[in-house]
Amino acid sequence: MSVSSLPPSGTTPLAKREARLAWGLLAPTIISVALVVVLPLLAIFWISVKPIGLADLRPPQPIARESLRGSDDDLRIEYRLRNSSQDQIVADVVLTDTIPDDVEIIGDLPEACDLQGALLRCEFGTIEGGFRTRLRLPVQAADEELAEERVEASEPVVTGTADSVLTNLTFTTDNFARIFDGEEFWEVLGVTIFYTVFGTIGAIVVGLFAALLLNKSFRGQGILRGLYLFPYVAPVIAVAFSWLILFDPFSGSANALLVQMGVTNEAINFFGERPLALIMVTVFEIWRYFPLSFLFILARMQSIDTDMYEAADMDGASPFQKFWYLSLPMLLGILSVLFLLRFIWTFNKFDDIFLLTGGNAGTRTLTVNVYEQAFAISNIGAGAAVAVVIFFCLLAFSFFFFKFISREEGL
Amino acid sequence: MRLLQNGYLTGPLLGALWVLTISATVAVAMSFATGDAFRPSVLLSLLSGLAAGAVALFGRLPQIAAALALAAAGFAGAGPMATGDISVLSALVGHSSVAAFSMLGLALILKGAHPGALSRHEFEEAVIRFLTGFGYIFFTAIVLIPFYVMVMTSLKNQSELLQNPLDFTLDFSKGFGLLRSYQELFQDFNFGTYLINSFGISVMTVFITLAFSVPGAYAVARLRFRGRAAFSRSILLIYMVPMIVLALPIYIAFSMTGLRNSLFGIVLIYPVTTIPVALYMLQGYFRGLPAEIEEAGLMDGLSRLAVIWKITLPLALPALASVSLYVFMIAWNEFLLAFMLLDDPSKFTLTRGIASLNSSEIPRQHLMAGAVIATVPIMALFLGLERFMTKGLTAGSVKG
Numbered sequence: 118m119s120v121s122s123l124p125p126s127g128t129t130p131l132a133k134r135e136a137r138l139a140w141g142l143l144a145p146t147i148i149s150v151a152l153v154v155v156l157p158l159l160a161i162f163w164i165s166v167k168p169i170g171l172a173d174l175r176p177p178q179p180i181a182r183e184s185l186r187g188s189d190d191d192l193r194i195e196y197r198l199r200n201s202s203q204d205q206i207v208a209d210v211v212l213t214d215t216i217p218d219d220v221e222i223i224g225d226l227p228e229a230c231d232l233q234g235a236l237l238r239c240e241f242g243t244i245e246g247g248f249r250t251r252l253r254l255p256v257q258a259a260d261e262e263l264a265e266e267r268v269e270a271s272e273p274v275v276t277g278t279a280d281s282v283l284t285n286l287t288f289t290t291d292n293f294a295r296i297f298d299g300e301e302f303w304e305v306l307g308v309t310i311f312y313t314v315f316g317t318i319g320a321i322v323v324g325l326f327a328a329l330l331l332n333k334s335f336r337g338q339g340i341l342r343g344l345y346l347f348p349y350v351a352p353v354i355a356v357a358f359s360w361l362i363l364f365d366p367f368s369g370s371a372n373a374l375l376v377q378m379g380v381t382n383e384a385i386n387f388f389g390e391r392p393l394a395l396i397m398v399t400v401f402e403i404w405r406y407f408p409l410s411f412l413f414i415l416a417r418m419q420s421i422d423t424d425m426y427e428a429a430d431m432d433g434a435s436p437f438q439k440f441w442y443l444s445l446p447m448l449l450g451i452l453s454v455l456f457l458l459r460f461i462w463t464f465n466k467f468d469d470i471f472l473l474t475g476g477n478a479g480t481r482t483l484t485v486n487v488y489e490q491a492f493a494i495s496n497i498g499a500g501a502a503v504a505v506v507i508f509f510c511l512l513a514f515s516f517f518f519f520k521f522i523s524r525e526e527g528l
Numbered sequence: 529m530r531l532l533q534n535g536y537l538t539g540p541l542l543g544a545l546w547v548l549t550i551s552a553t554v555a556v557a558m559s560f561a562t563g564d565a566f567r568p569s570v571l572l573s574l575l576s577g578l579a580a581g582a583v584a585l586f587g588r589l590p591q592i593a594a595a596l597a598l599a600a601a602g603f604a605g606a607g608p609m610a611t612g613d614i615s616v617l618s619a620l621v622g623h624s625s626v627a628a629f630s631m632l633g634l635a636l637i638l639k640g641a642h643p644g645a646l647s648r649h650e651f652e653e654a655v656i657r658f659l660t661g662f663g664y665i666f667f668t669a670i671v672l673i674p675f676y677v678m679v680m681t682s683l684k685n686q687s688e689l690l691q692n693p694l695d696f697t698l699d700f701s702k703g704f705g706l707l708r709s710y711q712e713l714f715q716d717f718n719f720g721t722y723l724i725n726s727f728g729i730s731v732m733t734v735f736i737t738l739a740f741s742v743p744g745a746y747a748v749a750r751l752r753f754r755g756r757a758a759f760s761r762s763i764l765l766i767y768m769v770p771m772i773v774l775a776l777p778i779y780i781a782f783s784m785t786g787l788r789n790s791l792f793g794i795v796l797i798y799p800v801t802t803i804p805v806a807l808y809m810l811q812g813y814f815r816g817l818p819a820e821i822e823e824a825g826l827m828d829g830l831s832r833l834a835v836i837w838k839i840t841l842p843l844a845l846p847a848l849a850s851v852s853l854y855v856f857m858i859a860w861n862e863f864l865l866a867f868m869l870l871d872d873p874s875k876f877t878l879t880r881g882i883a884s885l886n887s888s889e890i891p892r893q894h895l896m897a898g899a900v901i902a903t904v905p906i907m908a909l910f911l912g913l914e915r916f917m918t919k920g921l922t923a924g925s926v927k928g
Contacts, residue, residue: 136753138832142743143759146803149740153800154766157777164777174783330663341664343914347671350910352861354879355899359678362892365693370677373693374559378552378567404670436652465770468863484772491776504773515768519761 158508164501168289171495176281177202179210179244181273185220185256185265192256194220194268198241198275199249207277210241212252214273219264224255244277292502296490309464309482312399316463319403321455324410325448329440331411332418342415349408357472360401364388394478398470402463410455417451418444457518461511483507533651535585535643542658543581543634547598548573550630551608553665558622560676563695565612566622573608576601577630584634585643591631599627633661675903682709682897689893709897717894718873719881719901726860726878726902729794733859734852736799737806741851744803745810746836750819760811766804771864779868789872797865802855809854813847814840849916853909860906878902 181198194216200207214237216222226232230239230252239252258264296302331342348356364371364387372384387397421444429439467484470476476485483503491500532538551568558566576598583594601607602623609626611619637657640650680696681689683706688695698706713719747753748760778797779788787793817840825835841848866880876884882898 132752135751139747139751139753139756142747142751145740146744146807149800149803150766153778153797154769154774157774157781158769160777160780161773164780174780326663327667330660330667339914341668343911344671345667346910347675347907350857350906351675352863352879352882352899352902352906354861354863354882355678355903356674358882358886358895358899359674362681362896363674363677368690368693370560370693370696374556377559377565377694378555435648436656461768465768465772467770467772472863484770487772487776497776497780500776504776507770507773511768511770515765518764518768 161501161504161508164498165292165505166288166290167498167501168287168291169496169498171492171497173281174497175201177205177207177246177279179207179212179241179275179277181212181275183214183269183271183273185261185268188261192220192258192261192264194254194256196239196252196254196273197249198244198252200244200246202246202279204246205279206243206245207279208243210244210275210277212239212241212273212275213237215271216254216256217264217267217271219260219267220256220258222254222256226254227252230254289498292496292498295496295499296486296502296506304479305481305483305486308395308480309484311395312402312466312470312480312482313460313463315399316402316406316466317456317459319399320406320459320463321410321452323403323407324412324455325414325452327407327411328414328418331415345411346408348405353405353468354472356405357401357469361388361473364397388474389478391479394474394480398473398480401469401473402466405469406459406463410459413451413455414448417448421447457514461514461518464510464514465507483510533646533648535641535646536582538641538646538651538654539585539638539643540578540581542637542654543579543584544574544577546633546637546658546661547577547580547608547626547630549662549665550633551626553669554622554626554629555609556669558618559694560673560696562614562618563692563697564614564618566614567610567612568608569610572606572610576608580630580634581638584631584638585641588635591635595627595631598630599624602626637661678896678899678903682893682900683707685709685893686891709891709893710901713894713897713901717881717885717898718876719878719898721874722876722878722881723901725791725876727905729791729798729877730856730859732795733798733802734855736795737802737855738848738852740799740803741806741810742841742848743836745807745814746840748807749811749814750822760808763804763808771801775864775868778865782869788869789875791875793869794866794877797869798859798862801862801865802858805858806851806855809851810844810847813844817843846916849913853913853916856909857906860902 178201179198180201181196184195184197185192186195187193196212196214198210198212216232216235216237218235222232227239229241230237232238237254241250256264327345331338331345363369366372366384366386366389369384369387371387372381375381375385376383385393388394425443426439429443434442465484466482467488470480470482470485471488474480476482476489481489484507487500487503487507489500490503491497532541548568548570551573555566555568558564580594580598583590598607602609603619605611607623607626608630609622611622614622637654639657641654642650646654676696680698683698684696685708700706748756748763782788782793787796821843822835822839825839826832830838861879862877863879863883866877867883870876870880873881873884878898879902882895882902885895885898
């Protein structure tokens with residue numbers, strides 16, 4: 118036996134153990150993300166080809182109520198059974214109930230029913246949509262009040278199988294036909310592109326300007342930096358409503374100010390008119406997200422070597438030349454990364470527009486359209502179809518993203 | 529351009545623009561502060577700015593004289609800022625601040641400029657100083673005005689504001705009566721509960737997120753396994769799935785399982801939206817820690833998990849603080865899921881509670897008071913821990 122002096126080849130037990138530990142550590146994350154991200158994504162695809170509305174979320178089911186009615190000779194247990202759906206059938210409907218021993222069943226049982234000991238079992242077979250019926254069981258009891266209490270305490274159990282639109286195999290292309298139909302889709306797409314492109318570029322340009330302002334040390338620089346981050350840090354709902362109140366057409370300060378300054382004679386409905394509303398939501402987007410680009414750009418600026426600027430000073434470069442020929446090229450990397458990320462995120466933005474205009478006055482983007490279709494028009498299938506369209510757009514974006522991001526550092 | 533590089537042209541032009549900026553700023557500020565009628569007069573501003581810019585080139589004394597002249601012109605009704613029927617005090621404050629800020633600014637802007645031809649440097653310096661001044665005013669104004677309106681509206685009542693939407697003066701004689709809408713929110717609208725709900729949910733989210741993402745981030749940063757590169761990239765991919773796309777199936781699933789309308793359901797869902805962000809931020813930080821210390825720990829007989837607990841985590845405390853703050857902020861500000869999943873007013877979070885105040889029956893000072901209640905804690909946290917927050921934002925805020 119000679120001991121090999123070669124290093125071990127292939128996967129060593131140690132490496133295997135390390136890999137197993139790694140997967141173990143990642144497992145909770147992977148599982149939870151799969152449950153909440155991957156599964157819903159698959160569900161979206163499924164729902165998008167289903168004819169399903171908001172009301173279909175609850176599958177049709179039989180509903181039964183029990184009561185003790187009448188008195189003395191006419192004393193009877195009554196079951197009222199109905200189908201919760203107006204138009205869909207429920208099959209194999211069976212009602213079971215325990216008859217308490219305080220009452221005694223007299224007379225004949227209804228046809229569908231069968232009594233074994235205290236256990237009552239009634240079979241209804243398939244019931245139509247909108248079906249309702251009443252079962253009467255004549256009984257007698259010594260103490261009627263006690264009997265009523267006991268009878269109504271034992272809830273009847275009613276079961277049935279119904280076809281849920283969500284799980285059956287009916288498919289439709291109506292949802293897609295509906296969302297691509299007519300000019301609405303193109304308008305929505307146009308609005309989305311306008312909002313995304315101008316929102317992204319605006320936020321980056323304004324952020325660059327803010328970063329240039331704060332890229333020098335002076336007293337109060339920290340305070341100003343903190344202040345300029347406010348729009349991003351505050352809850353979107355708080356700032357969105359503040360904007361709405363500030364720009365209110367009847368009692369907004371902005372309108373009062375503009376009238377007083379003589380810019381306009383009558384109040385402007387900033388969030389209610391085409392195309393002003395779209396411009397306003399884009400401005401809001403810029404206002405809210407310039408802090409983010411400003412923060413990134415400032416961080417990058419502060420890491421630029423000052424030697425370069427000193428050399429440029431020696432060569433007599435003017436301030437604008439230094440910015441154009443030195444700073445900007447150095448910032449190009451972070452700017453393009455920011456552009457891609459913000460582009461995708463602005464494209465995905467929902468809250469802001471939803472809160473400001475609710476998608477009215479020509480501000481309906483794709484994401485707002487998901488909500489509109491699913492909840493306002495109560496057509497979940499169509500909403501899911503819009504979501505699928507969004508998903509494919511994002512797939513295209515992330516392809517670009519990875520192509521470029523792999524070249525750029527860190528992010 | 530060449531033509532402009534002359535003190536006699538640069539000075540007056542920048543002067544005109546600057547005086548216009550200042551008169552507009554002071555007019556807006558004074559209107560918001562007093563509710564009185566102030567308004568910049570564009571033509572007079574430009575004209576007096578031209579003169580002021582020219583005078584400012586000649587040193588301190590002429591500048592002071594120009595400031596006095598501007599103020600006097602203002603009182604005479606021919607200054608850069610026109611006023612309506614206002615009190616003497618606010619006229620005094622308004623006109624003197626226009627004059628003072630105009631000349632002070634111009635003195636700074638034109639510090640390096642002089643009469644006659646300017647070098648390219650001197651010219652660009654002056655322009656940049658003007659742009660800097662303008663930038664500070666512009667950014668401070670656009671950031672502050674919405675917050676100012678938010679706070680002041682919450683302290684007034686609807687009829688006062690309808691009368692004059694610009695009058696934000698407070699009647700301090702009311703004392704604590706000013707805070708009436710806050711009091712009503714807490715008494716009649718359950719905001720105390722919402723505050724506690726939001727806080728509890730955010731804290732839970734932070735802990736759950738950390739519990740999931742710390743081991744995951746460590747694995748991605750330190751351990752070698754097949755698919756590591758692919759994994760660390762696909763974390764970013766998850767950022768790109770919009771919440772509204774996920775919210776729809778989540779809504780359906782929650783409706784069917786009865787998790788809708790429960791805070792438990794919210795606590796289930798929030799961490800998953802933040803785990804990828806946190807994992808991504810933390811793995812970047814873990815990579816930056818020296819591996820040698822951990823290897824020393826392993827040599828001394830600690831297990832991997834003990835190494836994480838005893839060595840990596842204490843070293844990563846600043847990063848943990850940043851991540852926690854960032855996650856707290858996301859959970860605190862989250863609106864969409866809370867809006868879709870919570871319908872029962874006894875279980876709202878703050879953001880959902882504010883959304884429910886947005887109706888025509890509820891006066892809007894309540895809405896704004898709600899907004900203030902939601903904004904103040906996160907701002908306080910942010911300002912107190914700004915260093916961590918900024919770091920957290922730059923490290924991970926790919927997420928919008």
